[in-house]
Amino acid sequence: MKRNIHAPEIIVTLLLMLISIGVFPYSALCEVQEETLSVLGSRETETTATGRFSRLISRTAENVTIITATEIEALNAHTLADVLATVPGILLETQTGSASLAYLHLQGSNSGHVLVLLDGIPINNLADNFPDLGFVPAYIIERVEVVKGAASSSWGQALGGVINVITKSPDAERTASGALSASHGMRGTDDAHAEISGTSGHLGYHLAGGYFSSGGFQPNTYASLGSAYGKLVYDLPGQARGIFSLHYTEANRGELSFVPLDVEGKDSLRRLTLALSLNKPLGDQVELEISARNSNSKVQIDAGLISSHSLLQTIKDAESVRGGSAKLLWHGSGNVMVLGADYDHVRLNQNDALNHVDILNREADRWGFYLNDTYTFGRFSLSAGARYDITGTSGDQISPSVGMTWQLTENTTVRGYTAKGYSLPSFNLQRGAEKVWTTQIGVESSDIPYLWLKGTLFRNDTWDITDFDSQSGQYVLERQIKKGVETEARTTPFFNTSLSMGYTFVDARRSADDSIVKDLPRHTAMLGLRYDDGAWLRLLVNGRHIDMQAASFHNGSYAGFVWDSHLTVTPLGRGEQRPEFFFSLHNAFDRPQYIDEAYKNPGRWVEGGVRCRF
Amino acid sequence: MPILRGLILLIVALACALPAVADAYQVLLLISSRDKVYQEAVSGLRQGRDFSDRVIFLSDYAEADLARTIREDRPHLIAAVGDRALAAARKVRQIPVVSLMAVSFHRIPGSTPNITGVDLFIRPEHYMNLFAAMKLSRVGVLYDPEKSGYYLKKALQQASKSGIELLPKVVKSSEEVVGQLAKSRGEMDAIWMIPDASAVSHQSAEAYFLFSMRQQVPVISFSSSHLRLGAAVVIEADQEEMGRQAGEMVRAILQGTPVSELPPTTPRKIMLKVNQRVLNHLGIPAAAIMRLPNFSKE
Structure with a gap:
């Protein structure tokens, strides 16, 4: 698939425009701190919506990590994959750079076990239940919330966890504001995007578009990603609010060229997602939300021979998901309860384009009904939830969960959580769901001066897990126990500098013979340094080491740390009307870090750019 | 798809048909969070309950659209409890604001004549x-x-x-x-x-x-x-007493006293x-x- 759009012209034009204009007004996102609670010995912490309603993090029993827009910007991220690569406990195999296919590992689970949501709408495909993280541009993201461990009692199929991506909303305070950003890097890696946002009368809008392209960092690897995003918010009578959103993305990617096997692969994707929702308060304590969604995607995967450039196989997938949700939220004193239902009609047509044969033409109706509740009393909170799913393809599933938090001191929270979860197999397989019982106990504390610490012990007892038996050449169902520990630490800033570390250990074994499950990360270590003088300079340095336990025939290589650094310079200071120049050095020491020699990680490369808000 | 069509129809119907059910009220009680630190002050403020109010906890919302609430509900005044509540209420220029339990209150510039309240600092x-x-x-x-x-x-x-x-x-x-x-x-x-x-x-x-x-x-x-x-x-x-002080200001404003005649005050008890x-x-x-x-x- 040839790239048919060339971005450099657009980027150069944008850069020239920016330089000629000079400076831009800058709308600082002013986070108001609750100083009163801080000085009076209480504390207000971040909230998360990972359980289908907003809760204080300190009252959330699940193991949750939040990445904010500010952090995303500091990373100079291009796609969701770039953002998640920095989260302790998550391992991404990003093959050819930012927009390429990225395989996800989370507490011993793989990509198909993790539900990735864009504003509550799943992006996992039907064909493989695979979430394409390189397909979500970073510029549309306001915030990412990650739940590590089964979250099926809220979201349905989410055996390994949920990654909830919340997109940007209209600027409620101005009629027009926006941002422009452009960057250029090695191997023709260019990214340009523009956003405009505002509210006029009853109507709020956020419109954005962008284009990313890269010549790729391995032979026959390239990526182009064009995207458009829009969100309209309209205030209706009686405090009701209607929200319409549109997200269109198209990508062309060369994913593979492996000479020893004389094979190359590429794909092209198109996806359009439309969503309409209505929020309506029914009094001070009750809120109703109803939404409808329609998502259509087309994917073409070509596999061929390098030597002759002849095609071996062309598979075309056409997927559609149409559905809706309704939920009733009740905010009582110390109690939050949500009752809801989801419905989707899903359809997949898979076609062998070379032989003009339909491989699969399948559709199903999927229903889910859930009830989640969090009750807070004194220093404790108790969460309980249950969900009943009619999957249409893999039987009916019941997913209960129960969790508790204990505010041990003002700065220390202990969490416990146990839940049953499931994930759906590939849509073209007549197979039951894969299942898990997860149990997690964790503690988060800033009681030790200058330190923030978080630790979690987890045990994921999984069964009906599909694995390929190389001896019999067949897929088999296995029981696998994944036990481990996840730790994170951060220091408070000292001379504008703070340090961070994360370490995750996963011991994944087959129950049948206690053998280690290969190709899953066993040790993952992350180190970070952040310098921010609050005015001119911000520097992030991140390093990660992964012991992947790859099977020997993959010829993987993953010794040492891969170091990335991101520098942001604001020569005119931060605040209104200030351009930001950013530079990134990726894989500074050119280290290999891959499971399979056919999919090598990018070596050292650099990029730089400028962004401005107005 | 009949179910989807039905759902969209339901959304549109609800958007059109659900009436503006909120009753008229006098005071919009805007509270930063449900933290218990604020409970005593709010209890003092509402003592007697001789005015009607609507309570909004800002922590319940990712972003509460206050301008819209004011526009549609037309309360006579806002009682803002906490710093986030005060910061949100400051953007409203057209109606009086009584601040309570906000350590940032004394940093409000004198150019905001619609704001008064009870300072958290003791003389x-x-x-x-x-x-x-x-x-x-x-x-x-x-x-x-x-x-x-x-x-x-x-x-x-x-x-x-x-x-x-x-x-x-x-x-x-x-x-x-x-x-x-x-x-x-x-x-x-x-x-x-x-x-x-x-x-x-x-x-x-x-x-x-x-x-x-x-x-x-x-x-x-x-x-x-x-x-x-x-x-x-x-x-x-005494936080409950501070609430009562703010409640007195609220009642005075509701009875027609201009905000300019109710200067910011310090805790009484x-x-x-x-x-x-x-x-x-x-x-x-x-x-x-x-x-x-x-x-x-x-």
């Missing part, structure tokens, strides 16, 4: 009288000029009248507290904690009491939560609390402290 003369009764002459105080510079100015004026030497130490964040205290060893015979978020936070509070223990100097604070940590004496505002064990340990007699007038004592 400095109360502390000066206490320092005099404790026979303290050199009292250190950590503060951020941007957050409590105005209060320190008043305190310094009051201190010079009372013959007390205040030793202000500037901190710009709670991380600087430990270092600033370390530099102040031997300089002071007491340390005064004021409600300044750069100087006092969950993280930094302990540093004051460690300093107190090692230097054998008393800590005088504004919050009784510090007593159990090791504060010697606390002068604290203040309480003196001592940690007898710490006072004994430091050899400070409690009798003179307990004889101080103008306090409710515990």
Whole structure:
């Protein structure tokens, strides 16, 4: 698939425009701190919506990590994959750079076990239940919330966890504001995007578009990603609010060229997602939300021979998901309860384009009904939830969960959580769901001066897990126990500098013979340094080491740390009307870090750019 | 797809048909969060319940559209409880705002004539009288000029009248507290904690009491939560009474009194609390402290 759009012209034009204009007004996102609670010995912490309603993090029993827009910007991220690569406990195999296919590992689970949501709408495909993280541009993201461990009692199929991506909303305070950003890097890696946002009368809008392209960092690897995003918010009578959103993305990617096997692969994707929702308060304590969604995607995967450039196989997938949700939220004193239902009609047509044969033409109706509740009393909170799913393809599933938090001191929270979860197999397989019982106990504390610490012990007892038996050449169902520990630490800033570390250990074994499950990360270590003088300079340095336990025939290589650094310079200071120049050095020491020699990680490369808000 | 069509139809029908059910009310009670710290003040504010109100907890919403609520509900005034609530209410220019339990209240510029309320800071003369009764002459105080510079100015004026030497130490964040205290060893015979978020936070509070223990100097604070940590004496505002004060302002505005005639005020009922064990340990007699007038004592 040839790239048919060339971005450099657009980027150069944008850069020239920016330089000629000079400076831009800058709308600082002013986070108001609750100083009163801080000085009076209480504390207000971040909230998360990972359980289908907003809760204080300190009252959330699940193991949750939040990445904010500010952090995303500091990373100079291009796609969701770039953002998640920095989260302790998550391992991404990003093959050819930012927009390429990225395989996800989370507490011993793989990509198909993790539900990735864009504003509550799943992006996992039907064909493989695979979430394409390189397909979500970073510029549309306001915030990412990650739940590590089964979250099926809220979201349905989410055996390994949920990654909830919340997109940007209209600027409620101005009629027009926006941002422009452009960057250029090695191997023709260019990214340009523009956003405009505002509210006029009853109507709020956020419109954005962008284009990313890269010549790729391995032979026959390239990526182009064009995207458009829009969100309209309209205030209706009686405090009701209607929200319409549109997200269109198209990508062309060369994913593979492996000479020893004389094979190359590429794909092209198109996806359009439309969503309409209505929020309506029914009094001070009750809120109703109803939404409808329609998502259509087309994917073409070509596999061929390098030597002759002849095609071996062309598979075309056409997927559609149409559905809706309704939920009733009740905010009582110390109690939050949500009752809801989801419905989707899903359809997949898979076609062998070379032989003009339909491989699969399948559709199903999927229903889910859930009830989640969090009750807070004194220093404790108790969460309980249950969900009943009619999957249409893999039987009916019941997913209960129960969790508790204990505010041990003002700065220390202990969490416990146990839940049953499931994930759906590939849509073209007549197979039951894969299942898990997860149990997690964790503690988060800033009681030790200058330190923030978080630790979690987890045990994921999984069964009906599909694995390929190389001896019999067949897929088999296995029981696998994944036990481990996840730790994170951060220091408070000292001379504008703070340090961070994360370490995750996963011991994944087959129950049948206690053998280690290969190709899953066993040790993952992350180190970070952040310098921010609050005015001119911000520097992030991140390093990660992964012991992947790859099977020997993959010829993987993953010794040492891969170091990335991101520098942001604001020569005119931060605040209104200030351009930001950013530079990134990726894989500074050119280290290999891959499971399979056919999919090598990018070596050292650099990029730089400028962004401005107005 | 019939179900999807039905759902979209339902959304559109609900959007059109659901009436604006919210009853008219007089006061929009905007509260930063459900934290229990605010409960007493809110209880005082609503005592008597002789006005109608609607309560919005900002922490329940990712972003509460206050401008729209004002436009559609047309309340007579906003009672803002907490800093986030005050920051949101400040953007509303057309109706009066009564602030309560916001440490940032005194930083509101004079150019916002629709805002009044009850300050969280207690008048400095109360502390000066206490320092005099404790026979303290050199009292250190950590503060951020941007957050409590105005209060320190008043305190310094009051201190010079009372013959007390205040030793202000500037901190710009709670991380600087430990270092600033370390530099102040031997300089002071007491340390005064004021409600300044750069100087006092969950993280930094302990540093004051460690300093107190090692230097054998008393800590005088504004919050009784510090007593159990090791504060010697606390002068604290009665939060329910502050709520009542704000409630009186609310009623006056509802009865037609212009905001300009209701200047910002300081807490009316203040309480003196001592940690007898710490006072004994430091050899400070409690009798003179307990004889101080103008306090409710515990």
